[in-house]
Amino acid sequence: MGRFTIRYGDHVTRARRDGRPVVALESTIVSHGLPRPDNLRVAREIERTVRDNGAVPATIGMIGGELIVGLSDAQIEHLAGADGVAKLSVRDLAVAAASGADGATTVAATSAVAASAGIGVFATGGLGGVHREASATFDESADLTTLARTPIVVVCAGVKSILDVGATLERLETLGVSVAGYGTRRFPGFFVTDGGFDVDWQLDSPAQVAAVMAAREEQGVGAGALVLGNPLPADEQLDPALHDRTLAEGLELLARDGVTGKAVTPFLLAHFHSSTEGRSLEVNVRIILRNAALAAQIAAAATPAHAALGFSLPG
Amino acid sequence: MGRFTIRYGDHVTRARRDGRPVVALESTIVSHGLPRPDNLRVAREIERTVRDNGAVPATIGMIGGELIVGLSDAQIEHLAGADGVAKLSVRDLAVAAASGADGATTVAATSAVAASAGIGVFATGGLGGVHREASATFDESADLTTLARTPIVVVCAGVKSILDVGATLERLETLGVSVAGYGTRRFPGFFVTDGGFDVDWQLDSPAQVAAVMAAREEQGVGAGALVLGNPLPADEQLDPALHDRTLAEGLELLARDGVTGKAVTPFLLAHFHSSTEGRSLEVNVRIILRNAALAAQIAAAATPAHAALGFSLPG
Amino acid sequence: MGRFTIRYGDHVTRARRDGRPVVALESTIVSHGLPRPDNLRVAREIERTVRDNGAVPATIGMIGGELIVGLSDAQIEHLAGADGVAKLSVRDLAVAAASGADGATTVAATSAVAASAGIGVFATGGLGGVHREASATFDESADLTTLARTPIVVVCAGVKSILDVGATLERLETLGVSVAGYGTRRFPGFFVTDGGFDVDWQLDSPAQVAAVMAAREEQGVGAGALVLGNPLPADEQLDPALHDRTLAEGLELLARDGVTGKAVTPFLLAHFHSSTEGRSLEVNVRIILRNAALAAQIAAAATPAHAALGFSLPG
Ligand SMILES: [Mn+2]
Ligand SMILES: [Mn+2]
Ligand SMILES: [Mn+2]
Numbered sequence: 001m002g003r004f005t006i007r008y009g010d011h012v013t014r015a016r017r018d019g020r021p022v023v024a025l026e027s028t029i030v031s032h033g034l035p036r037p038d039n040l041r042v043a044r045e046i047e048r049t050v051r052d053n054g055a056v057p058a059t060i061g062m063i064g065g066e067l068i069v070g071l072s073d074a075q076i077e078h079l080a081g082a083d084g085v086a087k088l089s090v091r092d093l094a095v096a097a098a099s100g101a102d103g104a105t106t107v108a109a110t111s112a113v114a115a116s117a118g119i120g121v122f123a124t125g126g127l128g129g130v131h132r133e134a135s136a137t138f139d140e141s142a143d144l145t146t147l148a149r150t151p152i153v154v155v156c157a158g159v160k161s162i163l164d165v166g167a168t169l170e171r172l173e174t175l176g177v178s179v180a181g182y183g184t185r186r187f188p189g190f191f192v193t194d195g196g197f198d199v200d201w202q203l204d205s206p207a208q209v210a211a212v213m214a215a216r217e218e219q220g221v222g223a224g225a226l227v228l229g230n231p232l233p234a235d236e237q238l239d240p241a242l243h244d245r246t247l248a249e250g251l252e253l254l255a256r257d258g259v260t261g262k263a264v265t266p267f268l269l270a271h272f273h274s275s276t277e278g279r280s281l282e283v284n285v286r287i288i289l290r291n292a293a294l295a296a297q298i299a300a301a302a303t304p305a306h307a308a309l310g311f312s313l314p315g
Numbered sequence: 316m317g318r319f320t321i322r323y324g325d326h327v328t329r330a331r332r333d334g335r336p337v338v339a340l341e342s343t344i345v346s347h348g349l350p351r352p353d354n355l356r357v358a359r360e361i362e363r364t365v366r367d368n369g370a371v372p373a374t375i376g377m378i379g380g381e382l383i384v385g386l387s388d389a390q391i392e393h394l395a396g397a398d399g400v401a402k403l404s405v406r407d408l409a410v411a412a413a414s415g416a417d418g419a420t421t422v423a424a425t426s427a428v429a430a431s432a433g434i435g436v437f438a439t440g441g442l443g444g445v446h447r448e449a450s451a452t453f454d455e456s457a458d459l460t461t462l463a464r465t466p467i468v469v470v471c472a473g474v475k476s477i478l479d480v481g482a483t484l485e486r487l488e489t490l491g492v493s494v495a496g497y498g499t500r501r502f503p504g505f506f507v508t509d510g511g512f513d514v515d516w517q518l519d520s521p522a523q524v525a526a527v528m529a530a531r532e533e534q535g536v537g538a539g540a541l542v543l544g545n546p547l548p549a550d551e552q553l554d555p556a557l558h559d560r561t562l563a564e565g566l567e568l569l570a571r572d573g574v575t576g577k578a579v580t581p582f583l584l585a586h587f588h589s590s591t592e593g594r595s596l597e598v599n600v601r602i603i604l605r606n607a608a609l610a611a612q613i614a615a616a617a618t619p620a621h622a623a624l625g626f627s628l629p630g
Numbered sequence: 631m632g633r634f635t636i637r638y639g640d641h642v643t644r645a646r647r648d649g650r651p652v653v654a655l656e657s658t659i660v661s662h663g664l665p666r667p668d669n670l671r672v673a674r675e676i677e678r679t680v681r682d683n684g685a686v687p688a689t690i691g692m693i694g695g696e697l698i699v700g701l702s703d704a705q706i707e708h709l710a711g712a713d714g715v716a717k718l719s720v721r722d723l724a725v726a727a728a729s730g731a732d733g734a735t736t737v738a739a740t741s742a743v744a745a746s747a748g749i750g751v752f753a754t755g756g757l758g759g760v761h762r763e764a765s766a767t768f769d770e771s772a773d774l775t776t777l778a779r780t781p782i783v784v785v786c787a788g789v790k791s792i793l794d795v796g797a798t799l800e801r802l803e804t805l806g807v808s809v810a811g812y813g814t815r816r817f818p819g820f821f822v823t824d825g826g827f828d829v830d831w832q833l834d835s836p837a838q839v840a841a842v843m844a845a846r847e848e849q850g851v852g853a854g855a856l857v858l859g860n861p862l863p864a865d866e867q868l869d870p871a872l873h874d875r876t877l878a879e880g881l882e883l884l885a886r887d888g889v890t891g892k893a894v895t896p897f898l899l900a901h902f903h904s905s906t907e908g909r910s911l912e913v914n915v916r917i918i919l920r921n922a923a924l925a926a927q928i929a930a931a932a933t934p935a936h937a938a939l940g941f942s943l944p945g
Contacts, residue, residue, distance in 0.1 A: 002844065002847075002848035003844070003845075003848070004844060004845035004848035004849055005849070006849060006850075006851075011558075048490050061800045065845075067849055067851075086830075089803070089806070090806045090851060090852045091802075091803070091807060091808040091809070091852060091854060092808070092830065092831070093845070093846075093849055093851055093852060094808065094842050094843075094845040094846035094849060094852065094856070095808055095810055095831045095833070095842050095845075096831075097832075097842075097845040097849065097857070098838060098842040098844075098845045099831065099838075099843035100911075103421060108806070109851075112851050112852065113849075113851050116850055116851050119457060130453060134767060135450050135453075135765050137796075137797070137800065138760060138765075138794075138797040138800035138801055138804070139800050140800070140804045141804070142803055142804050142805070142806050144804070145778070145804055145806060146806060147538070147803055148460070150494075164453075166452075166453075167452070167453040170452065170453035170454050171453055172457070173404070173406070173457055173458070174453070174455045174456070174457050174460055175460055176404070176406045176423070176460060176626075177406060178406040178407070178409065178410055180410055200407065201407070201410045201411075201414065203410070203413075208413060208414075211408075211413035212409050212410050212413040213319070214317065214319060214413075215318075215319035215408070215409040215410075215412035215413045216319070216408075216409035217317075218317035218319035218320045219319055219320070219321060219382055219408055219412065219428075220321075220407055220410060221321075221382075221405060221408055221424075221427050221428050221431050222405040222408055222409065222427065224406060226409070226410070252456070269374045270338075275612055277829075283654045338777070352909055445768060450765050450766060450768075463775070479770075481767075482767070482768040485767065485768035485770070486768055487721075487767050488719070488721070488772055489722045489768070489770045489771070489774070489775055490772070491719070491720045491738070491772050491774050491775060491776060492721060493721040493722070493724065493725055494721070495725055515716075515722065516725045516726075516729065518725070523728060523729075526727075526728035527724045527725050527727075527728040528724075529632065529633070529634060529728075530633075530634035530695075530723070530724040530725075530727035531723075531724035532631035532632075533633070533634035533635045534634055534635070534636060534697055534723055534724060534727065534743075535636075535746055536636075536720060536723055536739075536742050536743050537720040537721060537723060537724065537742065538699075538748050539720075539721060541724070541725070582757075620673045
């Protein structure tokens with residue numbers, strides 16, 4: 001076992017040994033996605049939600065160059081509070097390890113590490129995607145290309161609405177990433193229930209999603225992910241009029257202040273946070289907790305040994 | 316053997332057991348590409364052409380969630396006549412299986428399934444590609460990205476001319492998909508002999524194409540497809556002046572009627588069909604039959620056991 | 631062993647048997663990148679530089695359809711002097727072999743062949759990338775997509791500055807190709823030290839690069855290359871004011887003369903050569919020699935058996 005081999009948290013080692021369902025969780029939401037001290041509280045709530053729904057959480061991240069599947073509570077606390085935590089996509093994992101870095105894994109890196117660890121389900125908030133103006137800047141998230149070659153179910157509430165959602169859906173199609181709505185034929189719009197686009201497939205139960213996972217493995221043809229869009233119920237979403245107004249204002253401010261490149265996403269998210277008086281943040285947390293619950297139910301439905309033991313799964 | 320394992324038609328099972336050459340065929344041409352009742356007649360003619368040229372046809376599709384390599388005549392008849400047959404790209408295969416769908420496979424899905432079944436040659440009409448306006452819409456066919464990772468020879472008459480052919484050739488280069496002309500250094504233009512672009516390589520016989528297949532496997536370096544452009548003879552093409560006029564009119568009508576997105580391709584093909592008084596359809600059928608014949612000859616040339624038996628192949 | 635199996639030069643066969651460090655070198659710089667007779671002289675200097683820095687050079691190319699890892703001096707001389715040597719990207723390798731061609735391998739093909747031969751380090755001048763105007767033309771080098779799936783360290787001085795460097799860095803990020811600066815956090819600008827963009831990671835020694843290689847293999851997550859940008863020292867670069875003026879003039883001439891497509895790169899490089907009175911060529915040669923030296927040191931640092939023998943490596 002080399003110095004850079006992936007390490008497993010004790011709870012994940014036990015779950016793997018016992019054939020219990022595991023759900024992968026990202027760490028960028030802890031380190032970069034939510035403000036302190038909410039981030040640590042929410043990270044713990046996400047893990048608890050996974051447990052409450054019948055699976056074991058495996059939050060993925062890097063501590064001192066060690067890539068860890070199943071961070072301990074102390075390690076999560078470290079990533080939530082430390083300065084200089086790197087944001088790691090797949091391409092950063094080896095360089096960061098050799099540099100002995102602390103790092104939080106993006107959707108891309110979490111998916112890829114999870115899949116290589118044999119974990120089939122991952123819960124997150126929203127995917128990265130094609131940025132507005134990408135036809136000039138070529139700014140497209142590595143989430144898309146990584147999901148094209150990573151066999152995992154990503155439970156999300158769509159794509160962050162500050163991106164070009166239509167172009168992102170086209171790229172997912174081009175790259176061969178499966179897309180389905182959970183209980184709907186509409187692609188969710190992250191903060192809002194309806195993202196404005198249809199999807200071709202609807203899946204209605206954890207068991208049906210587990211059947212898709214089995215089909216992909218038995219067919220042995222496609223190697224890509226299934227993006228499962230799990231929309232917020234209409235009465236839990238950010239008010240769509242407020243959402244659209246806030247987004248339009250944010251885009252105007254971008255242009256006025258000449259904000260470009262990597263500064264765009266944090267700028268727009270901060271604008272959402274302040275303009276909605278924190279409601280966008282509350283909604284963001286609800287999204288990830290709902291997705292964690294659904295992901296756990298899917299992982300449980302996809303775990304035959306577990307099912308054989310006769311566990312009953314919370315609905 | 317799982318519930319979702321790929322099934323083989325009896326004729327394909329026998330051919331595989333006996334080491335006889337097999338040619339993959341798509342089913343979207345049957346379900347979506349040609350109008351009824353021509354579609355069923357043509358599907359049968361394509362299979363007969365493959366047989367007449369020394370190989371066994373394996374039309375690929377999905378019946379009730381079962382992915383089948385080598386549909387029976389009754390199954391082809393079902394896909395030709397049934398309503399609600401889904402159009403399946405690679406990313407749809409697992410979801411469709413879990414949904415118990417009837418489906419027809421695109422160029423991408425047919426290629427990927429064929430390659431995973433060990434079939435090395437596939438005959439179709441024309442590839443999907445980069446859509447006009449794709450720099451704004453990001454609408455690019457999954458055929459291209461799938462062919463980048465699928466070791467198969469795709470015999471076609473180029474790219475559908477309603478697409479951006481130049482951009483499609485650039486994408487094929489970027490993605491590492493081999494392109495050669497059969498008996499020509501010009502990329503064919505689907506309905507017309509000459510598509511307006513050069514290609515770097517010319518191959519002149521089924522044996523030479525089979526040598527490329529052997530080289531790719533023995534080198535073990537690239538994993539992509541070979542797109543073999545097989546142009547219509549000049550005296551069998553759609554009159555180029557009629558073609559260009561029809562296309563220009565179609566594009567004007569698109570703009571006038573505000574047709575966009577997934578409606579564009581059927582709109583333009585219907586316009587071609589009506590404006591050429593059915594001649595575009597006749598040409599389309601000639602293309603696929605010629606490609607089926609050449610694909611069969613290539614499959615035969617690439618099948619050593621078969622060659623060892625001393626079969627003589629029709630020219 | 632088939633007719634198309636990769637052949638190894640005797641010196642590479644011996645190095646592989648003895649576990650000595652090997653550095654891959656491309657042959658397009660010999661056949662297409664430099665004018666005669668400089669090209670042969672420089673090719674030999676590159677190989678000598680690799681040897682002087684503790685590794686065995688493996689120049690890759692094709693002779694009469696045979697793909698060779700470790701061309702002999704006579705074979706390099708042939709590619710340097712012959713007419714009609716094809717420029718081979720990955721997608722051309724099988725077709726060229728079946729055609730019995732002489733060919734020189736690009737960055738993409740050299741990387742892919744080297745990786746499949748188990749060689750982990752490759753020295754070149756500059757990468758291909760996204761062309762200016764690519765949002766309209768879709769002209770993007772296959773180097774980028776190939777590096778996305780090829781586990782190798784590419785030592786280079788960045789991307790040719792006649793390309794769209796910003797868009798190329800975005801594509802490398804999207805595709806999951808690791809990028810680091812050697813001794814710097816700035817991406818080098820090929821002819822000039824500073825290419826105008828930051829990179830996220832800095833590596834400072836051959837041993838540190840070797841640790842990244844080990845981490846990538848032990849983690850087993852990403853399959854892409856590491857692009858290591860090795861800038862020219864400021865006092866060896868082309869004068870930046872001359873560089874920018876020459877580039878601006880060249881782009882104006884392109885527009886004036888209506889030069890497009892594949893003619894753009896040779897046109898601009900010839901313009902650089904003549905407008906700088908040969909200084910751009912001198913700089914080009916310095917770049918590749920410096921990269922060959924660093925690549926050899928990295929290969930030596932990454933070769934444990936070699937290190938165990940107690941060789942001391944030139945700095
Ligand atoms: Mn980006
Ligand atoms: Mn499309
Ligand atoms: Mn190009």
